[in-house]
Amino acid sequence: MGRGIAYNVGRIACEYASxxxxxxxxxxxxxxxxxxxxxxxxxxxFRDCALAFERAGFDGLPITTLVGLLLGLILAFESAAxxxxxxxxxxxxxxxxxxxxxxxxxxxTAIILAGRTGSAFAAEIGTMKVDExxxxxxxxxxxxxxxxxxxxMVAAALVMPVLTIFSEIAGLLGGCLVLQIMDIPASVxxxxxxxxxxxxxxxxxxxxxxxxxxxVGFIGCAAGMRTKNTADGVGVAATNAVVGGIVAIAVSxxxxxxxxxxxxx
Amino acid sequence: xxxxxxxxHVDAGYPGVKILEDVSFSIRRGEIFVLLxxxxxxxxxxxxxxxxxxxxxxxxxxxxxMEMNRKNRDRILRKIGxxxxxxxxxxxxxxxxxVMLPLxxxxxxxxKERMDKARELLAQVGLADAESxxxxxxxxxxxxxxxxxxALALEPEIIFLDEPSAGLDPITSSALxxxxxxxxxxxxxxxxxxxxxxxxIFKIADRCAxxxxxxxxxxxxxxxxxxxxxxxxxxxxxFFGRGG
Numbered sequence: 001m002g003r004g005i006a007y008n009v010g011r012i013a014c015e016y017a018s019x020x021x022x023x024x025x026x027x028x029x030x031x032x033x034x035x036x037x038x039x040x041x042x043x044x045x046f047r048d049c050a051l052a053f054e055r056a057g058f059d060g061l062p063i064t065t066l067v068g069l070l071l072g073l074i075l076a077f078e079s080a081a082x083x084x085x086x087x088x089x090x091x092x093x094x095x096x097x098x099x100x101x102x103x104x105x106x107x108x109t110a111i112i113l114a115g116r117t118g119s120a121f122a123a124e125i126g127t128m129k130v131d132e133x134x135x136x137x138x139x140x141x142x143x144x145x146x147x148x149x150x151x152x153m154v155a156a157a158l159v160m161p162v163l164t165i166f167s168e169i170a171g172l173l174g175g176c177l178v179l180q181i182m183d184i185p186a187s188v189x190x191x192x193x194x195x196x197x198x199x200x201x202x203x204x205x206x207x208x209x210x211x212x213x214x215x216v217g218f219i220g221c222a223a224g225m226r227t228k229n230t231a232d233g234v235g236v237a238a239t240n241a242v243v244g245g246i247v248a249i250a251v252s253x254x255x256x257x258x259x260x261x262x263x264x265x
Numbered sequence: 266x267x268x269x270x271x272x273x274h275v276d277a278g279y280p281g282v283k284i285l286e287d288v289s290f291s292i293r294r295g296e297i298f299v300l301l302x303x304x305x306x307x308x309x310x311x312x313x314x315x316x317x318x319x320x321x322x323x324x325x326x327x328x329x330x331m332e333m334n335r336k337n338r339d340r341i342l343r344k345i346g347x348x349x350x351x352x353x354x355x356x357x358x359x360x361x362x363x364v365m366l367p368l369x370x371x372x373x374x375x376x377k378e379r380m381d382k383a384r385e386l387l388a389q390v391g392l393a394d395a396e397s398x399x400x401x402x403x404x405x406x407x408x409x410x411x412x413x414x415x416a417l418a419l420e421p422e423i424i425f426l427d428e429p430s431a432g433l434d435p436i437t438s439s440a441l442x443x444x445x446x447x448x449x450x451x452x453x454x455x456x457x458x459x460x461x462x463x464x465x466i467f468k469i470a471d472r473c474a475x476x477x478x479x480x481x482x483x484x485x486x487x488x489x490x491x492x493x494x495x496x497x498x499x500x501x502x503x504f505f506g507r508g509g
Contacts, residue, residue, distance in 0.1 A: 051357070128355075128356075131351050131353060131356075132349040132350065132351055132353040133353045133354075133355055133356075135318055135347075135349060135353065136347065136349055136353035136355075136412075138317075138318060138342075139316050139317065139318065139342055139345070139347040140342070140347075140366070140367050140370070141339055141342040141343055141370075141371070142366075142370055
């Protein structure tokens, strides 16, 4: 027998409230441990961070570059079709450069990172939780946040700008290729790329990518830490990490766009 | 003899769920104390309270003279070691690195000294030749031995073992019991063991406390022989195979 709508609504609301509370507590602990780490850098697990960087970075490079290249190609083809009607297809280069540096480079790379690395973080930590390894860390006096979460978050934050740069370069090469097919010389393409971009724009895009990396790392680790000890626990954690990561990236990107608009950046 | 663990009217469980009520007993220094009972009776839960993973819902729990609470937890954790049911070895590290980890984090030993000590501990648990193996390459019994070596690394006063015999064949299980007795003899370490394996209980336990799910509490305490031969409780009699 069902317990009624009121009961189920109340139960779901309580679960959400409890999840929100746990996330806030986890965020608080992560921030505090991160600050402590700034003053005691020897406590930081550099080896684990390097391992996470390698897995997220070098292993993720081919797919990021490929998606970046295709993004550049698609952007160039789609925009060239419209701009050709006005005879200004050379401005495809400006569009690709501004689009990639400001927005699409960091955004698409972050979504790939959420799918590859965020889910991997959740699955790794989730499996450790199911195998009682998190309990073992705790009873050894080693806080899992310091031992597992911070190295992964730092790795994700460091790897994002690197992947973004590769993705953007690949995207520009893709755009250049399309324009060459349209008989626009590479030199013209690159001169338009240089004239339409600024150092600030590139740095702003990379700073955004660092923020996205931190978000993906945090959400992936948080999902792993909340893994339930059930048959589908690790799978659910990985899914939550990807969904949560993409939502967080989209929301934060939207907020940044509004802030940039208000301040005229 | 000095008590190393004391429970006074402890209510145990998880947030929102009370599993055991009004549990009181104490564990003496140097003894091997077994927590036993049927599945789901709360024996692992009470151990989780003792190792600071859960907070007691009522009453007082003291470990090594300190009340187990947020303030004292880290100090207590430095003086205890835990072996989990699965071994809970870190899969990305070799057996040697697993044993070295607590030494790396909590001692000022140089790398070579840490390695020597970890090798010595692995040799003590009979796994000198497994130091470079990953946890995925060794058997369940070996994992538990490595976990005991890791638990011993900081020379704890109390070692907690959660279901050490679970999933092991009788010979491996008996060898693990021998190891526990040997460590107690060599180091005088107190052991708190969660198990329901009768051969193991009779081999290693000095005393045991028995829990019952239906009555949500501790129903008997004493030596294994006392519980087997003298208890009038129907559940205890049944557990020890004397019918009822």
